[in-house]
Amino acid sequence: MYIQLEGEDGFSDMLDIGEVAPGGKGVGEQILEGEDGRVYCHIKRPGNNMIFEVAKDGSSYALKKMAGEAWETANAEDGDLFSSPWGLLGNGPEGILRQYSGPDGCWRDVLNWSACNLGGNVTNVMQLSEERFLVTLYDSTEHKNRTYVLDRKGADEAPEREELVLACYEGMAAYLEEQVAAFNRENEKYRVVVRVYQGEEGMTRLDADLVSSAPPDLLDQQWLDVEKYAGRMVLEDLAPYLEDSAVLYREDYLEGVLDAYTINGRLSCIPSTFIIYIVLGRVSQFGEEPGWDMEKAMELAERYPDDSLFGRMGFAANLDFCYSYYVVDRFVDWDSGTCSFDGEEFCRLMEWIAGHSAGAGYESEEGQDEFSGRMAVRETLGGADYLVGYLGCFDEKAIAVGYPSADGRPLHRTQVFDAVGITSKSRHKEGAWEFLEYFLSEKEGRQSYGFLTDKDALEQALEETVIYSDGDFPRPISQEEKEQVWEIVSAADFDTAVRKVRKDRIIDMILDEMEGYLEGYKSMEEVVSVLQNRVELLLQEESF
Numbered sequence: 286m287y288i289q290l291e292g293e294d295g296f297s298d299m300l301d302i303g304e305v306a307p308g309g310k311g312v313g314e315q316i317l318e319g320e321d322g323r324v325y326c327h328i329k330r331p332g333n334n335m336i337f338e339v340a341k342d343g344s345s346y347a348l349k350k351m352a353g354e355a356w357e358t359a360n361a362e363d364g365d366l367f368s369s370p371w372g373l374l375g376n377g378p379e380g381i382l383r384q385y386s387g388p389d390g391c392w393r394d395v396l397n398w399s400a401c402n403l404g405g406n407v408t409n410v411m412q413l414s415e416e417r418f419l420v421t422l423y424d425s426t427e428h429k430n431r432t433y434v435l436d437r438k439g440a441d442e443a444p445e446r447e448e449l450v451l452a453c454y455e456g457m458a459a460y461l462e463e464q465v466a467a468f469n470r471e472n473e474k475y476r477v478v479v480r481v482y483q484g485e486e487g488m489t490r491l492d493a494d495l496v497s498s499a500p501p502d503l504l505d506q507q508w509l510d511v512e513k514y515a516g517r518m519v520l521e522d523l524a525p526y527l528e529d530s531a532v533l534y535r536e537d538y539l540e541g542v543l544d545a546y547t548i549n550g551r552l553s554c555i556p557s558t559f560i561i562y563i564v565l566g567r568v569s570q571f572g573e574e575p576g577w578d579m580e581k582a583m584e585l586a587e588r589y590p591d592d593s594l595f596g597r598m599g600f601a602a603n604l605d606f607c608y609s610y611y612v613v614d615r616f617v618d619w620d621s622g623t624c625s626f627d628g629e630e631f632c633r634l635m636e637w638i639a640g641h642s643a644g645a646g647y648e649s650e651e652g653q654d655e656f657s658g659r660m661a662v663r664e665t666l667g668g669a670d671y672l673v674g675y676l677g678c679f680d681e682k683a684i685a686v687g688y689p690s691a692d693g694r695p696l697h698r699t700q701v702f703d704a705v706g707i708t709s710k711s712r713h714k715e716g717a718w719e720f721l722e723y724f725l726s727e728k729e730g731r732q733s734y735g736f737l738t739d740k741d742a743l744e745q746a747l748e749e750t751v752i753y754s755d756g757d758f759p760r761p762i763s764q765e766e767k768e769q770v771w772e773i774v775s776a777a778d779f780d781t782a783v784r785k786v787r788k789d790r791i792i793d794m795i796l797d798e799m800e801g802y803l804e805g806y807k808s809m810e811e812v813v814s815v816l817q818n819r820v821e822l823l824l825q826e827e828s829f
Contacts, residue, residue, distance in 0.1 A: 318368040323387050325351075325373055327366045334364065338387075369412040376407050378456035379481035382418075399451075399479040401435055404466030406459055425459050446476040449716050451705070452491060452501035453481050454508050460558075461505065461703045464724045472723070475716040477503070495519045495708060502711040503720065506554050506704040510786040513827065515548035521707040521714060522551035523721075532722045542738045545779035546704070554706035557725060558735040561666040561777050562698040565675055568682045570660050575686045575695035575776075579611060579634060582689050585660055586641060596659045599644035600803060601796050606663065607688070608638060610698065610781055612795070613788045614691040622824040626795075627817040632809050635799060645803040661686070666697075667734045669750040669762055669770040676769075677754065685773050697773055698781040702735060736774060743774070787827065794819050 315327040324339040326348060337348035364377040373385040375392065380399055383392040396418075398404060405422040408430060412418055416437040424431050451457075451465065457479065465477045480501060482491040494500055496519065506514065514520050524547070527535050535543065538555065546553050570585060571577065586594055595607045604612065616631055617624045625631070643649075656662060656678045664675050676683050687695030705724070707717040725739075737743045747770060750762040781788075798816045801807030 315366065317366055317373060318370065319373040319385065319387055320369075320371055321387065323373075325366070336366070365407065367410040367412075369410075371412055371415055374410055374412065376410065379483060380457070380462070380479045381481075382407075382410065396435070396437075397478065399462070399465050399469065399477060402466050402469040403433065403435075404459075404462035404464070405431075423459075424463065444473070446472070446474060447713055447716055449475050449477045449503060449713055449720060450501040451477050451479050451503040451505065451720075452494070452708075453479060453505040454487065454491060455483055456481060457505055458507070458558075458702045461705070461724070464727060467727075468720055468723050472719070475713070475719060477720055496710070500708050500710040502708060502713050502717045504554075504706055504708055506706060507556075507702055508786075511546065511553055511704070511783050512548055512787065515551060515553045516827075518551075519709055520551065520553045521709045521711070522553075523555060523706060524552040526707075526718050526721075527552070527555070530718075530722060532726050537739050537741065539738050539740060539743075539774075539777075541775075541777060541779050542701070545783050548783070554704045555721070555725060556701035556704040556738055556782075558702040558737055559699050559777070559779070559782070560702075560735045561773060562688070562700070563664055563666050563672075563675075563685050563773060564688050565662045565664060565679070565683050566660055566686045567679060568684050571684060571686045573684070575684055576693050577686055577689050577695075578691065578693040579608070579615075579689055581693070583637060589660060593659050594641065595661050595663060596649065597643040599646040599648040600639050600642040600799070601645065602647045602649060603638050603642050604796065604799075605647075605792055607661075609788060609792045610696060611689045611691055613784075613791055617791065617820070617824070619784070622827075624817065624820045624824060626820060627813045632813060635795075635802070635809065635812075639799075639803060645800070656680070666736075666773065668736070669747050669767065670752055672770055672773070673752050673762070673766050674754075685769070687776075695776055696781070697777045699777050699779050700785075701738075701779070701782045747771070790823060791820055794823070 313329040315329070317325040317327055319325060319338075326337045326339065328335045328337070336351040338351055339346055340349040364375060367374040367376070369384070371384065372387065374395070375383045375385065377383075381397050382395045384395045385392050398407070403420070403422060405424050407420065407422050409421040410418060411420075413434075418435045419432065420435055421430050421432045423429075462479070465479060469476050482488065495504070495514070500519075504514070504520065524535075527533055533555075542556060542559070543552060546556065570589065582594060595603065598606070612631075612634070616626050657680065662675070664671070666672055672685070685695070685697070687697050690696035703724070705721060707714055707721070711717055737746060747762065747767050750767075751759045752762055752766070753759050794816060798807075798812045798819070802809055802812045
């Protein structure tokens with residue numbers, strides 16, 4: 286891709302973007318306008334966005350990379366940039382629109398979307414004047430774009446309402462953002478303002494704010510260590526609120542969700558939606574009953590040497606993606622805060638995984654057929670139709686066996702969304718619960734992806750599921766297919782969502798120590814000795 290520049294007296298120049306960002310998979314380019322005729326090039330690629338200014342370089346032009354702390358948000362993978370003659374506009378996951386001043390070399394906050402009673406995926410921003418914007422957002426509830434004109438108003442022109450602060454780490458789900466905006470438009474007493482914390486520095490600020498004299502009122506725990514915050518008693522127990530509510534009822538929700546998020550006898554949040562990570566396998570290999578452990582995994586690998594278990598992957602990928610929960614549940618006693626990584630069983634397991642891996646890292650051989658040549662297939666269940674489609678891809682009868690577990694039961698891992706709770710130091714607990722009642726009771730259009738934790742809404746969504754098959758007309762889901770989905774949903778393990786952050790820390794430690802063994806400069810005895818001490822220290826630090 287080239288940028289053609291034309292100046293006075295017929296001057297022209299061509300800049301080759303390919304020199305700084307070769308084209309390829311996942312690469313996109315934008316040419317953007319800033320103030321005083323400044324031109325920028327935004328190159329988006331997974332995990333590595335780059336922004337360049339077209340700058341004069343002697344008698345020609347060059348691409349000057351914009352770098353430094355001020356550009357970190359603009360360079361975020363899920364950030365977007367928009368042209369404006371008043372200065373380049375940047376919108377990131379923290380829910381704030383910012384504007385860049387070229388002469389000053391800095392960004393300033395222009396508006397907060399939640400304060401404007403808007404939520405959703407911002408698809409376009411056009412600045413009409415210094416105080417007026419034309420904004421288009423995608424509404425995931427109604428699956429269509431909405432366009433708004435925003436005019437800046439003074440604080441004295443806005444209606445007086447009590448402000449509820451909703452704290453989120455890294456970002457928030459689109460539906461939650463939309464419901465915050467809807468609540469703000471409808472409620473005359475309260476207004477929710479979203480505050481996003483990002484990275485390690487953001488985590489430090491969040492921890493400090495939660496125990497300050499002016500803490501957030503609500504906390505989205507989707508990407509947080511729920512046990513950490515519940516253990517530190519910074520979250521209100523929602524069980525009494527639920528018991529006294531005339532809008533929400535405990536029996537409406539999946540019991541497994543409420544049990545998992547009841548920590549130290551206190552219900553920390555009520556997640557609204559979840560997805561399930563499943564493993565599928567052939568009945569001829571796994572049998573008719575779901576569930577397996579590592580003994581069964583080793584037996585299958587020996588019985589079918591021409592097939593791989595999860596595909597040809599590196600050690601890190603195998604451990605992290607396939608066996609992580611087995612390892613942590615088998616060798617960590619969460620209740621006592623102890624671990625047993627220095628025993629012979631763990632050593633044998635690491636050696637076995639290494640012996641059945643294609644490399645040491647996260648590499649995966651391309652060109653593998655997902656449903657042939659491997660015994661266990663990992664998939665994400667985002668709806669009932671997903672399961673029907675996955676089972677139909679096998680060349681024979683298949684079953685959802687789950688991930689291997691320490692006790693041999695089918696382990697169906699979960700990820701929850703919109704896991705909002707009330708902070709124990711909130712000064713507006715009544716208003717915070719009013720928002721939760723509004724948010725959790727609003728079911729229309731909620732399930733664009735995933736399953737609802739509300740049982741009636743989940744059942745209704747199942748009844749309305751339509752199955753699309755290649756070459757066939759759409760059809761309603763069958764009773765047998767619904768029962769298959771319910772069996773998985775009923776067995777879904779929500780403890781895996783609660784403990785994911787802690788599990789990841791331990792797996793990272795194992796991978797860190799095993800690197801030396803895999804590269805040949807550490808013995809297994811050295812690995813497990815250091816690992817045992819590191820995990821013991823971690824468990825002591827995280828005990829409450």
